[in-house]
Amino acid sequence: MRMLAIETSSLVASVAVVEDDLLLADFVLQHPMTHSQKLMPMLENALTYLGLTIPDFDAIAVTIGPGSFTGLRIGVSAAKGLAQPFGIGVVPVSSLRATAYNAYDSRRIVAVMMDARRNEYYAGAWKFEAEGLATVVEEAAWPVDDFAARLLEAALQAGTEVLLMGEGAAKAYERVHAILGDRVTLAPQEMRCQRAASVAMCARLEGIQAVDYDKVPMNYLRRPEAEVTREQRLKG
Structure with missing residues (x-):
């Protein structure tokens, strides 16, 4: 299966192309330009280098959240727009x-x-187990101390340490370390940022089913801040 993967949930924009278990292209750009400026040029370059066009793909994987509301909408809209004309399935993946x-x-x-x-x-x-990736702490919008407390409980129960990743890991590390101590390690920046190659890996190894372009769910975890602010203003 040939898959195109798109990741726009954070400041990093990323595009990857995989064929079965072979990574053909992996573009990662961390730059203050907007995703609307970064994404399509990256995608076009990847396809040009590989001599591929969109109809050559069997599926398009895209992160559906959580993360930047604007970034997610750009990525998902791009995936839908590319998939629709050619009847390609879209694989929704948690960022x-x-x-x-x-x-x-x-x-x-x-x-x-x-x-x-x-x-x-x-x-x-x-945690990676023999049967696959097992959830230790469920996805949610967590206060940092509450999340760290859950991590400590899980680490003590499993008798292991914690590797902290993601674009927010560096900012949260001091508070997490205060609770977990030496049981937590901050992953190197190159390892902890979101990337499309891992989106494709998650989709493939977990066998996530593709859906029609107009049935892609979103996983914001909470309402967009703009909606909350607007509602508060209306209430006066």
Whole structure:
């Protein structure tokens, strides 16, 4: 199966192309340009280098959240727009869960954190087991101390350490370390950022089913901040 993967849940924009278990292209760009400026040029370059066109793909995997509301909408809209004319299925993937695959087969608990603002983090934790990726702490918008407490409980129970990943990991590390101490390690930046190659890996190894372009779900975990602000203004 030939798959195109798109990741736009954070500041990083990423595009990957895989064929079965072979990674053909992996573009990652961390730059303050908007995803609307970055994504399509990256995609066009990947296809040009490989001599491929969109009809050559069997599926398009895309992260559906949580993360930046604007970034997610750009990525999902791009996936839908590319898939619709050619009847290609879209594979919806959790941005947090996909990032855990950056540390594939790690013996540690892999915790992924993204800054959700309002003193919260979109976060979840997993552990690679023989039967696959097992959830240790469920995905949610967590206050950092609450998430760290759950990680400590899980680490003590499993008798292992925690690897902290995701674009919010560095910001949260001091508080997490205060609770877990030496049981937690901050992954190197190159390893902890979101990337499309891991989105494709998650989709393939977990056998996530593709859906029609108009049935792609979103996984925001909480309402967009703009909607909450608008509602508060209306209430006066």
